[in-house]
Amino acid sequence: MGTWNTGPYDNDDAADLLEDIREGHIYFDELLPDVGHRYIEADQGAMIIAMAHLAAGDVPEGIDDTVLAPLRTPQTRERLRQCLEAVLSDGAVSELAEQWAENGQEELLEWKAKSHIQLV
Template structure:
């Protein structure tokens, strides 16, 4: 059974992503090729959410949570291309759009509207904050 929670790092995919970033093994280009697809798979959504949190920390939009220990958020953010940052925002939009565009949204919707909003609201806030930086 995997980890599952509404927070940006409360899933196995985000934990794996953070471990890979710490080890210098995460390549965001493995994900960015999906930006033109209409439907976002769970792993792509979870990666975009986790990377968006790193961007938010780097830009001082929130303090670094304990999960980011050992990750230089500023250096990581500076390593991203404008296209990769665009992918993050586009993927976040589709992730929280509706169950027709996002497998993760679809899974949260199975639990009911209250759970969807608990999960969706902070991502929407992060998306809006990051858009002001672009």
């Protein structure tokens, strides 16, 4: 992974997602796993975190806020909330959580704190 840090957009998968959004080549529903999905791969987990932050209004420069409307429906926000909870839970459910745990408790907690966002 070229870019790897604790922020919600600080990884290659999130950067690719943002670039696809800027270019208008994105279908958010296709990126979210079904609720109850048993295991979330690292790339999908990184995109879930980024989409949760976008849905909550943490929008990076260069992103047209109007294209994010599909992320802000009550149904999608609830689905995102559940997916985000799974990604941040533990390595049994989330490859990304497993990778951060391998970096040590301090980095794991920092990543979780920066990745978590309220989706009310």
